[in-house]
Amino acid sequence: xxxxxxxxxxxxxxxxxxxxxxxxxxxxxxxxxxxxxxxxxxxxxxxxxxxxxxxxxxxxxxxxxxxxxxxxxxxxxxxxxxxxxxxxxxxxxxxxxxxxxxxxxxxxxxxxxxx
Amino acid sequence: xxxxxxxxxxxxxxxxxxxxxxxxxxxxxxxxxxxxxxxxxxxxxxxxxxxxxxxxxxxxxxxxxxxxxxxxxxxxxxxxxxxxxxxxxxxxxxxxxxxxxxxxxxx
Numbered sequence: 001x002x003x004x005x006x007x008x009x010x011x012x013x014x015x016x017x018x019x020x021x022x023x024x025x026x027x028x029x030x031x032x033x034x035x036x037x038x039x040x041x042x043x044x045x046x047x048x049x050x051x052x053x054x055x056x057x058x059x060x061x062x063x064x065x066x067x068x069x070x071x072x073x074x075x076x077x078x079x080x081x082x083x084x085x086x087x088x089x090x091x092x093x094x095x096x097x098x099x100x101x102x103x104x105x106x107x108x109x110x111x112x113x114x115x
Numbered sequence: 116x117x118x119x120x121x122x123x124x125x126x127x128x129x130x131x132x133x134x135x136x137x138x139x140x141x142x143x144x145x146x147x148x149x150x151x152x153x154x155x156x157x158x159x160x161x162x163x164x165x166x167x168x169x170x171x172x173x174x175x176x177x178x179x180x181x182x183x184x185x186x187x188x189x190x191x192x193x194x195x196x197x198x199x200x201x202x203x204x205x206x207x208x209x210x211x212x213x214x215x216x217x218x219x220x221x222x
Contacts, residue, residue: 045202045213045214045215045216046151046159046202046204046213046216047213048204048210048211048212048213051211059209060210061209061210062116062210063210095158095159100147100206100211101147101149101161101164101165101204101206102149102151102159102161102204102206103161103164103170105158105159105160106158107157107158108158
């Protein structure tokens with residue numbers, strides 16, 4: 001079955017770049033679907049960050065667009081998130097998920113922004 | 116942005132109760148809406164897609180309805196494992212947006 005797994009540092013310093021990868025197993029990300037990122041600050045609701053379509057086209061939340069890059073490596077069957085100039089407000093659980101309606105989710109990875 | 120107004124923000128209910136959660140979209144989104152259940156420390160799980168289609172493996176006590184701007188998630192008979200937080204998501208227009216969530220607690 002299709003599985004998604006997030007990975008990356010759990011602690012990032014303010015003003016630095018947050019980098020996460022979502023590795024997909026059981027399906028080729030270049031075959032179909034949107035592949036996206038969602039985050040959830042502690043005790044708060046969900047926010048869609050952005051997605052990359054199977055053809056490589058990207059879609060970003062305007063609230064993050066100036067700091068955000070989502071890319072993919074089809075040879076490794078993973079897609080990645082880079083968020084620059086992070087602050088404490090970027091502290092959150094970060095999830096990756098498949099498709100527009102987010103049918104399959106990774107387990108999430110907690111990222112804290114702190115010096 | 117399309118705003119999703121979800122209500123109530125929380126509710127207390129007993130096992131066996133019928134529970135209804137509503138999401139209103141600030142503009143029409145056809146049926147591009149999903150419902151998700153999240154338990155503490157876990158990733159959200161999709162329950163309903165395309166506003167009214169039941170995700171495979173999800174109990175039939177969950178149902179979704181609506182189209183356009185008003186949507187409803189109904190749990191026909193609340194079970195102990197249903198106590199969780201529920202979110203709606205619209206994926207009709209960018210940015211995709213979630214409702215604020217509804218926490219379903221034990222009465």
